[in-house]
Amino acid sequence: MSLPAYATPLQRIWHYGFRVICGLIFFFLIAPIIVIIPLSFNAEDFFTFTPGMLALDPDAYSLKHYRDFFGNPDWQQALRNSITIAPVATLLSVGFGTLAAIGLSDSNMPFRRTIMAVLISPMIVPLIISAAGMYFFYSRIGLQGTYWGVVLAHAALGIPFVIITVTATLVGFDRSLTRAAASLGAGPITTFFRVQMPLILPGVISGALFAFITSFDEVVVVLFVGSAGQKTLPWQMFIGLREQISPTILAVATVLVCVAIALLVVVELLRRRSERLRGMSPS
Amino acid sequence: MSDTTTGQGGPVSAGGVMLAADGRPLKQSLARAQRRQRLRAFLLVAPLLAFVLIAFVAPIADMLFRSVENEIVPETLPRTVAELRRWDERSGSLPPQEVFVAMARDLQLAETRKLHTRVGQRLNYEYTGVSSLFRKTGRRLSRMGRELKQAFVGLDPAWGEPATWVELIGAPDWREAQAAWAARRARAGADAGPEPLFRADPAIAALLPQTADFYAAFARAIQTEDGDSPTEEAPWPLVYDALYRDLSGGADLSRHTGPHADLLRAAAAAVPGFPPVSIRDEMLKVDDGWGDVAMWQTIKAYSGRFTNGYFLAALDMKKTPDGIAMVEENRRIYLMLFWRTLLLSVGITLATLVLGYPVAWLLANLPARHANLLLILVLLPFWTSLLVRTSAWKVLLQQQGVINDLLVWIGLISDDARLVMINNQTGTIIAMTHILLPFMVLPLYSVMKTIPPSYLRAAKSLGATNWTAFWRVYFPLSVPGIGAGAILVFILSIGYYITPELVGGTSGIFISNRIAYHISISLNWGLAAALGSILLFAVLILYWTYDRIVGIDNVKLG
Known part of the structure; x- marks a missing residue:
């Protein structure tokens, strides 16, 4: 990709011009997320940089929006709801999903393709349709507006991610290892926990993180399936953005960006570890 | 397999059939082992499959059902x-x-x-x-049929008594059960349970069909809805109207021997003199x-x-006595919305492709260390909450927002001519392009990484210009990535709800927003379900295409 010494001026211009274009696209990708971070420290209730902020005047910055987020009962209740819903939904999707992924990666599995298509469909079907269907069906069976209704719905939405990541890890899994364990006298359960699980664990954990973030960020389904008692953080943000737009949202957004960075780092580390475990060179 | 068996000196039966260690034919034994393995694999999948069927597939089926269901009218x-x-x-x-x-x-x-x-x-x-x-x-x-009630009661006050009606219409065994219940309740109070549900006497139903039908419906309705007893409530005036119609219709009472037969015959004789009532x-x-x-x-x-009314409405059509017709010009909105959803989604897909292709190319051709660093810039938006990104755009695009401030400061626009970039289609397109861009870059990148750079060099060494080498060699090889990314972005964007709702105003909303409106505000669930079914159908076709091109097992994340 480096420029050869014999490049013509036109090629040189194109070479650097192309990099500038790419740089602008990266800027487009990342700038909107970065720009809200300083804005969240705004001392005024504005959504733009005040002259004081541009002059780097310390008085123009404050933590008042963060104080509002941590002090306001609405936001705290929403945070609590998010924290109680997402892990349980994740646990459900990972538990069922890992078992199913192991079954699906077995070449003897009948109707593999069809079942896979059904299990992946929650990721493909537009959220508004899932939300509508769940709203109708869950009100029939009395789950609409309950904690478990939201958890079930979120678990269903997280399943495709677990299936995809775990089956991807299992592609590199050497089946002779389980046979070796069995020949040494281990039962299927011991084999699973002592041999298979440690090897596919990175895939399971990154699937779990995907499922977690799916539930943690989800707003459409919870809007319909949940009731006021299940108001999650994204729901509260949605209301905030639609009705009384308050700068506290920017503080919340900044906190969520930090969560995203943490998750991204963990997933990246796991991916490398998984590739190392399976004997691939980390790219 | 057979090698190892014979090598270990596996037994062979008289017919030359290979036997396994337990004496069964090897073929049978193998088939059994495979069957067991299939069962094991299926049992591992079964719990999840059941879960998804209940938590996800059943709701979708319910929605499809509601889009055609009309039980409430009949x-x-x-x-x-x-x-x-x-x-x-x-x-x-x-x-x-x-x-x-x-x-x-x-x-x-x-x-x-x-x-x-x-x-x-x-x-x-x-x-x-x-x-x-x-x-x-x-x-x-x-109040309808009041005059008839007065006429009947005027003829004989017994017609005003609830008991007369219960004895006249009620089935004999129901009346016994009711009497037993009344006795029980006198002793035990509320513990006696609810009154037995009213049943009409088949004999009287044959004689006075309308009266029996409507009185029975009346009795049951007040039992189940109000918790009252027909023995204590006089029927609605409309029940008298039913009796009037039965009697003036020429009911043959001559052989009737049930309770109040004489009362009934007297009424039948008097009915022609009653004031005519037209409901x-x-x-x-x-x-x-x-x-x-x-x-x-x-x-x-x-x-x-x-x-099919909801589907017709979802397509701006309606039923008329002469068949199906389009609704009036000024009331057509759904076809326009579907069309707009389609157009904006195509626009967003093209925008992500134009922006994503160079980035993916750069990522695929940089040394791994740099590429990984830059990949984080793509993955961070992917992991960041959708609402964070939407709020960022809401903040940036406002008229008093960062972009307008910047443009005014540079002097590109004057302070009183700030651009309107939010609450319209521009807002939807910009924000959704940003949000969906990672979904285009990642599949493109994973395909481009597999294209050997030597191909381009070979093309150039054979005399191709840069452009020809790219267009004739590299681009065709990257088409699977384009297909995968484009379908993924398109599928995601035609069902988008949150972003258009928050930054789209009225001109930038999608069909999803209309579905949400019908579910939670207009409460026209059937129409919401029909609109959703049409959208779902479109998505499923795309999903099927995606499966054909990429294969769902090959979807990669992160």
Whole structure:
């Protein structure tokens, strides 16, 4: 990709011009997320940089929006709801999903393709349709507006991610290892926990993180399936953005960006570890 | 397999069939082992499959069902629906008296069961005004047929007694059960449980069909809805109207021997002298909306258990007596919305492709260390909450927002000519392009990484210009990535709800926003379900295509 010494001026211009274009696209990708971070420290209730902020005047910055987020009962209740819903939904999707992924990666599995298509469909079907269907069906069976209704719905939405990541890890899994364990006298359960699980664990954990973030960020389904008692953080943000737009949202957004960075780092580390475990060179 | 078996000196039966260690033929043994493995694999998948079927597939099926379901009309207005079948809707004249009578009875029952507003609402989707007509009429029904009640009671005060009616219409065994229940309740109070549900005597039902039918419906309605007993409540005036119609219809009472036979015969003799009552006139007096033939045509058209009405409405069509027609020009919105959703999604897909292709190319051709660093810039938006990104755009694009401030500061625009970039299509396109860009870059990148750079060099060494080498060699190899990314972005964008809702205003909303509106605000669930079904159908076709091109097992994340 480096420029050869014999490049013509036109090629040189194109070479650097192309990099500038790419740089602008990266800027487009990342700038909107970065720009809200300083804005969240705004001392005024504005959504733009005040002259004081541009002059780097310390008085123009404050933590008042963060104080509002941590002090306001609405936001705290929403945070609590998010924290109680997402892990349980994740646990459900990972538990069922890992078992199913192991079954699906077995070449003897009948109707593999069809079942896979059904299990992946929650990721493909537009959220508004899932939300509508769940709203109708869950009100029939009395789950609409309950904690478990939201958890079930979120678990269903997280399943495709677990299936995809775990089956991807299992592609590199050497089946002779389980046979070796069995020949040494281990039962299927011991084999699973002592041999298979440690090897596919990175895939399971990154699937779990995907499922977690799916539930943690989800707003459409919870809007319909949940009731006021299940108001999650994204729901509260949605209301905030639609009705009384308050700068506290920017503080919340900044906190969520930090969560995203943490998750991204963990997933990246796991991916490398998984590739190392399976004997691939980390790219 | 056979090598190892013979190598270990595996037993061979007389027929030359290979045997396994337990003495079974090897083939059979192998088949059994495979069957067991298949079962094991299936058992591992089964819990999840059951879970997804209940938590996800059943709701989708429910939605599809609701898009055609119309039970509320035939269930709430059964008598009207039956009578309307005999009316020729093309005649252009009002339905006969019987239809009005049936409607009055159905509405009276629906009013007691608090269903008349719901059925009115349902029919209002098809014909504006039905809802208020039903509500208004519902309040006046208890007075319809009052003159007849007075006439009957004037003839014999026994007609005003609830007990007369119970003895006249109630089945003998029901009356026994009721009496036993009453005795129990006198002793035990509320512990006696609910009163046995009213049943009409088949003999009287054959003799006075309308009266028995409607009185039984009355008795059950007050039992189940109000917790009252028919032994204590005088029937509605409309029940007297039913009796009047049965008697003046020439019911043959000569051989009737049941309770109150004489009372009945006396009434039959007196009926010709009663004041004539026309329920049709009374209903027209309440509201002349009942004289609207088109409304009756609509009710008849939507009287089936299932309807294609919601789908027609979702496509801006409606039923008329002459077949299916488009609705008036100024009321067509859904086709326009579908069209807009499609156009904006195509636009967003193209925008992500134009922006994503160079980035993916750069990532795929940089040394791994740099590429990984830059990849984080793509992955961070991917992991960041959708609402964070949407709020970022809301903040940036506002008229008093960062971008406008910047443009004013540079001097590109004047302070009083700030750009309107939010609450319109521009806002939707910019924000959604940003949000969906990672979904384009990642599949493109994973395909481009597999294209050996030596191909381009080979093309150039054979004399191709940069452009030819790219267009004839590299681009065709990257097409699978383009296909995968484009379908993924397109599928995601046609169903988007949150971002258009927050930054799209009215001109930038999608069909999803209309679905949400019908679920939570207009409460027209059938129409929401029909719109959703059409959208779902489009997505499933794309999903199938995606599966064909990429294969769902090859979807990669992060």
